[in-house]
Amino acid sequence: MAERIDGKAVAAEVVEKVRTAADALRAKTGVQTGLAVVIVGEDPASQVYVASKGRKAKECGFHSVEHALPEDTSEDDLVALIERLNADPAIHGILVQLPLPKHIDEGRIIQLIDPDKDVDGFHFINVGKLGTGEVATAFVPCTPAGSMLLIERVLGRDLSGKTAVVVGRSNIVGKPMFNLLLAANATVTVAHSRTADLPALCRTADILVAAVGRPQMIKGDWIKPGAVVIDVGINRIPAPERGEGKTRLVGDVDFDGAEKVAGAITPVPGGVGPMTIAMLMANSVVSAYRAAGEEPPVF
Ligand SMILES: NC(=O)C1=CN([C@@H]2O[C@H](COP(=O)(O)OP(=O)(O)OC[C@H]3O[C@@H](n4cnc5c(N)ncnc54)[C@H](OP(=O)(O)O)[C@@H]3O)[C@@H](O)[C@H]2O)C=CC1
Numbered sequence: 001m002a003e004r005i006d007g008k009a010v011a012a013e014v015v016e017k018v019r020t021a022a023d024a025l026r027a028k029t030g031v032q033t034g035l036a037v038v039i040v041g042e043d044p045a046s047q048v049y050v051a052s053k054g055r056k057a058k059e060c061g062f063h064s065v066e067h068a069l070p071e072d073t074s075e076d077d078l079v080a081l082i083e084r085l086n087a088d089p090a091i092h093g094i095l096v097q098l099p100l101p102k103h104i105d106e107g108r109i110i111q112l113i114d115p116d117k118d119v120d121g122f123h124f125i126n127v128g129k130l131g132t133g134e135v136a137t138a139f140v141p142c143t144p145a146g147s148m149l150l151i152e153r154v155l156g157r158d159l160s161g162k163t164a165v166v167v168g169r170s171n172i173v174g175k176p177m178f179n180l181l182l183a184a185n186a187t188v189t190v191a192h193s194r195t196a197d198l199p200a201l202c203r204t205a206d207i208l209v210a211a212v213g214r215p216q217m218i219k220g221d222w223i224k225p226g227a228v229v230i231d232v233g234i235n236r237i238p239a240p241e242r243g244e245g246k247t248r249l250v251g252d253v254d255f256d257g258a259e260k261v262a263g264a265i266t267p268v269p270g271g272v273g274p275m276t277i278a279m280l281m282a283n284s285v286v287s288a289y290r291a292a293g294e295e296p297p298v299f
């Protein structure tokens with residue numbers, strides 16, 4: 001049976017370190033870390049995530065502000081808000097919850113965020129820094145960064161000689177995950193919907209990262225015995241066994257099958273999800289240290 005990688009516990013350690021660092025910065029310089037989360041529209045899942053980001057930020061002792069805008073907010077109004085947050089010295093991190101409503105140009109909004117406040121790591125400047133190994137001054141996207149910390153718990157920081165397969169090539173998960181694994185010396189393949197014989201490719205992976213958005217797609221017999229499996233997927237599926245109309249969260253990996261083969265595996269919930277929020281807090285406090293001209297902590 002695989003070791004269960006407890007993302008909730010590791011995330012709690014990260015959050016504790018963030019809180020200590022935020023307190024120390026405040027005591028030394030008077031700077032309180034400020035995080036602004038912007039949500040447009042009423043998507044219930046997004047609202048849950050935004051609320052838990054706000055809760056964690058307060059737990060870390062941050063100045064936490066939330067801007068909940070109606071679904072029909074104009075692009076110009078959102079642009080004006082981002083410009084205001086960019087100029088606000090009390091705000092060190094800006095997160096605009098994605099996806100945005102279809103009438104708003106998501107790319108334009110992301111590129112408008114000051115790269116020094118882009119705690120999601122989605123701005124071209126931060127993407128470019130990650131791609132060229134300039135991570136000391138960059139922000140690394142939270143989900144891949146959190147996934148790397150979980151891998152590190154099992155395999156250490158140096159992945160020399162290891163084969164990694166990332167399933168999914170999105171800008172927010174798959175591509176930055178590729179860059180981080182490569183930087184850690186793994187030999188990395190990125191798979192996607194056009195990949196031939198995905199099961200066979202997955203079976204080559206010492207480290208398998210699933211970021212597909214397809215509930216329980218990756219089966220136990222796709223997994224190399226002993227592999228480290230990181231399940232990024234968050235999918236809500238019907239759970240009639242829990243009662244009429246009930247749902248539950250599952251990952252992109254068929255956990256029960258995979259657990260019998262893998263060496264270590266992240267559960268859903270309680271795996272990568274809590275790490276994502278913890279790394280958002282980490283990026284925010286790092287941003288505040290940089291703004292104050294202090295040497296930031298390393299996570
Ligand atoms: N835990 C967390 O904090 C987070 C979790 N997530 C979750 O992670 C998952 C992925 O998110 P995200 O990267 O944004 O998703 P996207 O929908 O942007 O990307 C999905 C990727 O999976 C690929 N794909 C889709 N179907 C298949 C298939 N049948 N075989 C192989 N590859 C396939 C797509 O390929 P192609 O490019 O060819 O279309 C694409 O590259 C989702 O479940 C999401 O909810 C996301 C962000 C944070």
Ligand SMILES: Nc1nc(=O)c2c([nH]1)NC[C@@H]1CN(c3ccc(C(=O)N[C@@H](CCC(=O)O)C(=O)O)cc3)C=[N+]21
Pocket residue numbers: 048049095096097098099120142143234249268269270271272273274276277
């Ligand atoms: N600009 C932006 N940045 C993001 O980082 C971002 C985003 N937009 N849009 C949506 C995705 C998704 N995402 C999650 C964060 C935490 C959990 C999480 O904490 N999950 C818990 C379960 C939560 C529950 O019960 O619903 C867990 O896995 O244990 C999940 C998903 C961040 N995202």
